[in-house]
Amino acid sequence: MAPTLTRRQALAWRLGRQHLVGGASGPAEVVRTLAAVSVFGSDLAVRRRLASPGEPGEVQRALRDGRLVRTFSFRGSVQVMAPETAGAYLALRAAGRQWELRSWVEHYRVRPEEWPDLREVVRGAVADGPVVPQAVADALTAGRRFAHLAPQFAEPNPTFLKPFAWQGDIVLGPELDGPLTLQSPAASPAWAGIPPLDMAGPRAVLDYLRAYGPATPAHLDDWLGGGLSAGRARLRRWWAEVEPGLVEVDVEGERRWLVADDADEVAGTRPATRVVLLPGKDDWVMGPGTKDTWVVPPEQRTAMTRGAAPVVVDGVVAGTWRVHGDGVELTCHLVDADLAAARAEVSLLGGLLGRDLSLRTP
Structure with missing residues (x-):
């Protein structure tokens, strides 16, 4: 028989897990737990979850010193992410290989097999960044082969920039206000790169359940499927891979799942008015x-x-x-x-x- 929980008990545990009770040691811990935080309201969202909130502008400071990065990820928007975990989510977003779609090939006039060379030019242009997007346009123009793509950077086209972000070639510069700049994610000392998809997927499933559990596969479809276009078939496969390490719980008659290591902690949670x-x-x-x-x-x-x-x-x-x-x-x-x-x-x-x-x- 599945362990039983109350909904209030489950949510009380989640409040603690997401640092809304107790607080985290720093911004990177908050963002690692949550996976990504929308730039909109990020300073309040992060500082509300810190044990010692400090002064306004903590997210900006963390971006400047590389504890956080800013890039395109969930739902196509700009998110603040932890450099040590961002790569796993970007791997999921890149899995659809949007740049190989016929519409992309015809519109941008870049064949799939040309992308590795194009990415190399872009990485070289931002290596000593942050740089303005015009610097990437200039590098493309100088090489001629991809000169027709220079306008996509000279007048930045976010749609075209996103695949470079998803593949770990660029992140947005650290300044939340002011002109757009681009830089290498490797500028952050904790950047861990883009892991293989078959490693990134199960890791993202477990991380979701640790932060947002008890949850169901439908929640995962919304978060990683709707949010990152990870694909339902992949999500079902990754869920099956981690399922031996999960436990099913009964929450007031509803079936949900937790990472097994968290089950005792959730069961021992005593709700308090929050x-x-x-x-x-x-x-x-x-x-x-x-x-x-x-x-x-x-x-x-x-x-x-x-x-x-x-x-x-x-x-x-x-x-x-x-x-x-x-x-x-x-x-x-x-x-x-x-x-x-x-x-x-x-x-x-x-x-x-x-x-x-x-x-x-x-």
């Missing part, structure tokens, strides 16, 4: 997906899809919040115990933002 204020598109919501009613009740899904900032009560989105003047306005009604937790969270938010804030409820 109210957490997170930025829009936070991984707490995006990891399981807005269709997961454990975290996002149906009445909150539209707001979460549009990127509203969630008020999370005991792991569940209860409403949204915004800072207005010197107050934090919530759209949801809270009971007495939640109000006390919400006031503590507003105080924490004020510290993160460097200002005095008070709680305002409907």
Whole structure:
């Protein structure tokens, strides 16, 4: 018989695993756990999960010193990633080999067998980066063979840049504000390269379950399939490979799975009242997906899809919040115990933002 858990218990464990209770030692630990953090709201998302949040701009500092990198990954957007784990997710995103599609070959006039030589030129141009994309355009023009592609860099075409990012040739420069620049991921001392796909896939499955479990194969389809276009057949194969190391649990009648090594810790978790204020598109919501009613009740899904900032009560989105003047306005009604937790969270938010804030409820 599968071990039984309550939903509140499972979410309480996940809050701790994602560093929303207790806190992590540094930005890289946060991002390694979550896999990737959207650049939108990244400083608040990361600093809220640190044991010692420090001053605003921690993500920017981590990008500058190479503890984090910034690149195209999940859902085609720009994400902050940990250099030691980014390669596994990029391997999954590159697996579809989009540049070999007939439409790509015809539009960009580059045959699949020419990509290794093209990538070599690009890697050479960014090796001493960060450089402006025009520097890559100049290198392509100088070699003539790929001169027709220079405009794709001179006036940066993100669609064309993405395959170079997925294959580990480039990352975006560290500055979150200002002109776009490109550099080599190897500029980050912890960059671990792009592992073989048959290693990257099972690793990504296990990492997801460790951070977002208890979960199902459908959640994995959304995160690695919808997020990285990893392909359902591959995901089913990778799940089968790691399944001997998983344990099935019964969460109030619903079947979900955990990494077996985590089962005792989850079973021993004792829920406590928690109210957490997170930025829009936070991984707490995006990891399981807005269709997961454990975290996002149906009445909150539209707001979460549009990127509203969630008020999370005991792991569940209860409403949204915004800072207005010197107050934090919530759209949801809270009971007495939640109000006390919400006031503590507003105080924490004020510290993160460097200002005095008070709680305002409907």
